[in-house]
Amino acid sequence: MNALYTAKATSTGAARDGRVASTDGVLDLDLSIPKELGGAGGAGTNPEQLFAAGYAACFHSALQVVARQEKVKLTGSSVTAEVGIGKKGEGFGLTVGLVVSLPEIESSVGEKLVDAAHQLCPYSNATRGNIDVDLKLVA
Numbered sequence: 001m002n003a004l005y006t007a008k009a010t011s012t013g014a015a016r017d018g019r020v021a022s023t024d025g026v027l028d029l030d031l032s033i034p035k036e037l038g039g040a041g042g043a044g045t046n047p048e049q050l051f052a053a054g055y056a057a058c059f060h061s062a063l064q065v066v067a068r069q070e071k072v073k074l075t076g077s078s079v080t081a082e083v084g085i086g087k088k089g090e091g092f093g094l095t096v097g098l099v100v101s102l103p104e105i106e107s108s109v110g111e112k113l114v115d116a117a118h119q120l121c122p123y124s125n126a127t128r129g130n131i132d133v134d135l136k137l138v139a
Helices: 047-069 107-120 122-127
Strands: 009-012 019-022 028-030 078-088 091-101 133-138
Touching (some): 047 078, 047 091, 047 107, 107 122
Antiparallel strands (some): 009 019, 019 028, 078 091
């Protein structure tokens, strides 16, 4: 694959309790370990939130591409990604749920769009075979 764009970000400090920043300076965030993972919580974000944000935006973009190709007008659509982390064997693993809201779209049409977007989305392609992704269509 010939990359059309490459994002670069660096983690510094205490890793999950440190800082992440993109090389272009657009992204520059403090990290905090959630209480659920034994941290203090805090105002910083965490890798799971960043992954969820990226996956939601990427999947929503793929959904809009597919809808245009199928000549379906999406109004008020949204995608919410739910990323969980937990023990898996000796290490840790992730769970992913995508909640796709397609108001004013017939459910049979919506399911077709969601399935096609799942085949197109780079995050879905990267996770396929590694993480089970639960797709849920809501009105």
